[in-house]
Amino acid sequence: MFKRKWSALPADVKFPSNLKGLGYFINKDSEVRSIENEDNYFKFFINRNLRVCERQRFAMNHEIHKRLNDLGLCKLSLPLPASDGTPPLASVPIFASASIREKSRVVIIFGETHQDLGVLAHRVIGGNGGIDKGSLVSVVKALLQQQCSSMDPTPPGIILANMGELIWWPEGERTLSKSAFDATPMRSAAHIGNYIDAKVNRVPGNESPVAHVKYIFETVVSTLVDSNAGLDIIGLGDGADVVESYWNCSATWDRVGSRINCFASVGGQFPAWEVKCDGLQDFLQDRTRAYVPSDEPLGSVLSGPSGNPLTSTFTRLGCPVFSAGEPQHVETLFIASHLTVLDWLQEVADISASGKTYKNPMFVSIYSDGPDEDNWGNLGVEEMGCADGREETGADVSPPVTITRDDALRMDSTAEIAQK
Structure with a gap:
């Protein structure tokens, strides 16, 4: 009988832990380029074994965290330290503004559940666009140019949640995403993978994305944010779905809903028929906007809250739906649309600060993916906005936004938005 020793197995692949x-190196445009040939970007696919590629990219996020720190964000560990100041052994990092307690408005961003902290799209970080564009660095820079409201000229506070890095890696004393955890060293290249032990590799109170969202709202916000400050929430991809699933309970909504100014779902797919909480239904209709993949220009109205049956894009989200200006990849939606999303957040903050109650305008749209010209007359105009017979007393409601038939025909079934 043969016995194979551990030493006889092929060694696990190793790479340096820095870009150099x-x-x-990082050029003047914040793009990662090859030292050997400056025309070449970062090359991820260096081997047919995907784990070898992941091992090479394992230490790529250090530069992002450094830049966020330079912008005034501090890295905090969850669970928050105990009253005696003792930090927990296993912890999840997040970023928050150093002066967050002083802010009257705080923007909380929940990323996708498979991305590292601060990362939007590695395809952009390591390619055309560079580190700032492919990460939340560009978003934080834009937020620092805003003001809390028309009554408070200081920039809003910022919290960057960590929806992806929830697996504790004891050897590295840090949490990792699933793909990064798979890229950590193994005993040999022949091992099938790294085993996740719930007792060893999970962080108390942050064991899953849902638990992390709950901890942010019920512990981090109550501890770090002023009780009178309003919250603007941005959810990216499936991170937006997790946030809505957490809110989708009357008891939870009664506890946290009154503090939320507005919600931007960027690439979320939480269906309207799954919403069981009445308070959340009204909130989605009045103070939520969804931005989805589309070939239409950024900001084009695709649907109102009730959905649009004339498009193949899923629009039954319970809120007005807009084009994010990106036709395909969910992870690049916020890269394309973040300035438009942040402008809407600012609009809501300014209206709320003036003493008025913000409500989405009523959207009337005949947008379609592209029916035959002869069928346009049979489409009709479907009212898909927030006006459903409810009272609008005290609300600041904009005039209806519509797309005319002539506009649609002239643009070859491409919707052009006109404000009446």
């Missing part, structure tokens, strides 16, 4: 050691 990997053969790359």
Whole structure:
């Protein structure tokens, strides 16, 4: 009988832990380029074994965190330290503004559940666009140019939740995403993978994305944010779905809903028929906007809260739906649309600060993916906005936004938005 020793197994692949050691540098445009040939971007697919590729990219996020720190964000560990100041052994990092307690408005961003902290799209970070564009660095810079409201000229506070890095890696004393955890060293290249032990590799109170969202709203906000400050929430991809699922309970909504100014769902797919909480239904209709993949220009109205049956894009989200200006990849939606999303957040904050109650305008749209010209006359105009017979007393409601038939025909079934 043969016995194979551990030493006989092929060794796990190793790479340097910095860009220079990997053969790359960051140019003046914040793009990762090859030292050997400056025309070449970061090359991820260096091997047919995907784990080898992941191992190479394992230490790529250090530069992002450094830049966020330079913008005034501090890295905090969850669970928050106990009253005696003792930090927990296993912890999840997040970023928050250093002066967050002084802010009258705080923007909380929940990213996708498979992305590292601060990352939007590695395809952009390591390629055309660079580190700032492919991460939340660009978003934080834009937020720092805003003001809390028309009554408070200081920039809003910022919290960057960590929806992806929830697996504790004891050897590295840090949490990782699932793909990064799979890229940590193994005993040999022949091992099938790294085993996740719930007792060893999970962080108390932040064991899953849902638990992390709950901890942010019920512990982090109550501890770090002023009780009178309003909250603007941005959810990216499936992170937006997790946030809505947490809110989708009357007891939870009664506890946290009154503090939320507005919600931007960027790439979320939480269906309207799954919403069981009445308070959340009204909130989605009045103070939520969804931005989805589309070939239409950024900001084009695709649907009102009741959905649009004339498009193949899923629009039954319970809120007005807009084009994010990106036709395909969910992870790049916020890169394309973040300035438009942040402008809407600012609009809501300014109206609320003036003493008025913000409500989405009523959207009337005949947008379609592209029916035959002869069928346009049979489409009709479907009212898909927030006006459903409810009273609008005290609300600041804009005039209806519509797309005319002539506009649609002239643009070859491409909707052009006109404000009446």
